[in-house]
Amino acid sequence: MAPCLPGASIEGKDGDVYTGAMRTKVGPIVASYRGTLKFDELDKEKRRAVISARAEEVSGQGGAEAQIVTSVIEGEDGSLVVIETDVQIRGRVAQFGRGALEKISQKMFADFAKNLERQLSGESEAAPEEAAREGGGAREATAAPPSPTAADGTAEQASLDVLGLVGEQIGPLARRVGAPLLVGLVVGFVVGRSGRRGERGPG
Amino acid sequence: MKPAPFAYHRVHSVEAALERLHELGEEAKPIAGGQSLAPLMAFRLARPTALVDISRLAELAHLARVGDELRVGALTRHATVESGAAQCGEGFEVLSRSARFIGHGPIRRRGTFGGSLAHGDPSAEWCLLALALDAVVIARDRAGERAIDAGDFFTGYFSTALAPDELLVEVRFPRPRPHSSLKEFSRRRGDFALVGVAVALDLDRAGRCEDVRIAFGGVDDVPVRVAAAERLLEGEPAEADAFRAAAELCGAELGRGLGDEDGRLKRRLMVELSVEALGEASAGVPG
Ligand SMILES: Cc1cc2nc3c(=O)[nH]c(=O)nc-3n(C[C@H](O)[C@H](O)[C@H](O)COP(=O)(O)OP(=O)(O)OC[C@H]3O[C@@H](n4cnc5c(N)ncnc54)[C@H](O)[C@@H]3O)c2cc1C
Numbered sequence: 472m473a474p475c476l477p478g479a480s481i482e483g484k485d486g487d488v489y490t491g492a493m494r495t496k497v498g499p500i501v502a503s504y505r506g507t508l509k510f511d512e513l514d515k516e517k518r519r520a521v522i523s524a525r526a527e528e529v530s531g532q533g534g535a536e537a538q539i540v541t542s543v544i545e546g547e548d549g550s551l552v553v554i555e556t557d558v559q560i561r562g563r564v565a566q567f568g569r570g571a572l573e574k575i576s577q578k579m580f581a582d583f584a585k586n587l588e589r590q591l592s593g594e595s596e597a598a599p600e601e602a603a604r605e606g607g608g609a610r611e612a613t614a615a616p617p618s619p620t621a622a623d624g625t626a627e628q629a630s631l632d633v634l635g636l637v638g639e640q641i642g643p644l645a646r647r648v649g650a651p652l653l654v655g656l657v658v659g660f661v662v663g664r665s666g667r668r669g670e671r672g673p674g
Numbered sequence: 675m676k677p678a679p680f681a682y683h684r685v686h687s688v689e690a691a692l693e694r695l696h697e698l699g700e701e702a703k704p705i706a707g708g709q710s711l712a713p714l715m716a717f718r719l720a721r722p723t724a725l726v727d728i729s730r731l732a733e734l735a736h737l738a739r740v741g742d743e744l745r746v747g748a749l750t751r752h753a754t755v756e757s758g759a760a761q762c763g764e765g766f767e768v769l770s771r772s773a774r775f776i777g778h779g780p781i782r783r784r785g786t787f788g789g790s791l792a793h794g795d796p797s798a799e800w801c802l803l804a805l806a807l808d809a810v811v812i813a814r815d816r817a818g819e820r821a822i823d824a825g826d827f828f829t830g831y832f833s834t835a836l837a838p839d840e841l842l843v844e845v846r847f848p849r850p851r852p853h854s855s856l857k858e859f860s861r862r863r864g865d866f867a868l869v870g871v872a873v874a875l876d877l878d879r880a881g882r883c884e885d886v887r888i889a890f891g892g893v894d895d896v897p898v899r900v901a902a903a904e905r906l907l908e909g910e911p912a913e914a915d916a917f918r919a920a921a922e923l924c925g926a927e928l929g930r931g932l933g934d935e936d937g938r939l940k941r942r943l944m945v946e947l948s949v950e951a952l953g954e955a956s957a958g959v960p961g
């Protein structure tokens with residue numbers, strides 16, 4: 472899991488509980504977390520994993536809890552990795568600027584999905600950052616949805632569906648590596664009331 | 675909560691600012707109006723080790739027409755644009771009219787045009803208008819200047835094409851766009867928009883749309899144009915039916931991934947706001 476998460480490191484293991492740290496950066500915003508990650512369920516045959524993560528902000532009173540469910544749907548022209556996450560963020564950070572943290576999490580999980588895709592497509596070297604941001608800038612909204620399957624499979628749980636967002640980020644990459652593989656990502660944020668309140672904060 | 679400790683440098687020229695930024699490295703940041711950076715630091719979401727205060731660089735506080743082009747200095751305050759319709763000149767009314775959507779009076783008096791673009795909030799008014807009016811961002815480092823199209827400038831949430839030792843010095847709007855408009859919805863007055871749209875178009879003699887731009891904020895990690903809707907309007911009469919069709923297409927294109935309640939609201943806003951904006955733009959400057 473750690474190799475898939477940029478800025479994350481696994482520091483120790485106690486039974487099936489991993490301890491680790493994670494640093495994430497979005498523009499000028501930096502958030503550091505330390506916490507644990509546990510596989511609640513791991514079905515190698517079905518390629519399904521349920522992971523729960525808890526983390527505390529390194530220098531702040533905030534924290535985050537997440538449940539991550541990853542599963543793989545085999546399709547005709549490749550596999551579709553579906554990642555569902557419920558992230559709950561606590562603390563001041565969660566109240567800031569229209570849920571800046573929601574956005575950080577979105578980016579985090581998008582990066583996660585990209586890296587996972589890279590691993591699955593057998594690319595050993597991490598592709599340069601630009602590749603993922605290919606075409607950068609204000610992209611025109613022309614990307615096709617990654618796959619209807621992703622939406623169908625997970626829509627019920629998702630309170631915020633960022634498929635479009637991620638589809639755009641992942642689309643060009645998938646073409647670039649030439650792998651007939653699509654990664655769908657549905658992030659279900661349950662940011663709770665504090666997150667909503669955060670929408671009104673300054674930016 | 676107080677910000678983490680940082681060193682503070684005030685500079686008196688662009689050259690000095692660029693030297694400082696270069697020497698201090700990636701963890702240093704320029705600070706202009708401080709209306710975005712200071713709150714981020716107060717919450718310790720951003721922790722630059724050094725600030726280079728460029729707020730007094732008068733050489734970057736201009737707002738002037740050079741022929742067709744409008745040049746906005748990086749340090750031009752939001753309030754200066756708001757009251758600067760005369761300096762902006764004909765065809766740029768949309769800038770002065772839109773400034774009032776930005777925060778509140780004190781924020782507009784301190785916050786800067788360049789700071790807004792450099793901060794790169796995907797729902798910021800200036801970011802949207804830069805995209806809709808085909809603005810060019812002029813960035814300078816110790817080696818010299820480069821021009822970056824607004825379409826290539828925003829790279830992600832709060833992220834831009836600027837290098838850490840580069841300053842945004844000016845934003846250039848290439849030509850008057852009298853038929854343009856910005857509409858937005860926010861939950862409370864002065865808040866950042868939940869969804870915003872900026873449109874610009876030209877009208878030929880028969881009243882048909884040309885050179886259409888439709889840019890949305892608040893729906894992705896960068897402001898986005900909807901090329902398909904722009905194309906749909908090309909050559910069409912500037913009438914309600916055509917606007918509605920283009921707006922629906924915008925909602926369909928961008929609203930695709932938004933499945934939940936919030937997403938449905940955003941999608942509806944995209945449609946209604948762009949119908950309104952296109953209508954206002956085609957009617958031209960209100961008297
Ligand atoms: C309560 C509140 C409500 C607000 N509402 C809105 C709103 O509705 N719409 C809106 O658009 N904005 C809003 N803002 C933000 C405001 O417009 C800011 O002024 C603007 O986003 C940033 O400009 P600044 O000069 O204050 O930049 P600063 O806060 O000084 O800097 C912002 C970022 O840009 C960088 N930077 C600044 N200038 C330059 C430069 N010349 N070259 C390179 N990098 C530079 C800084 O390093 C920093 O990373 C709001 C702010 C507050 C506090």
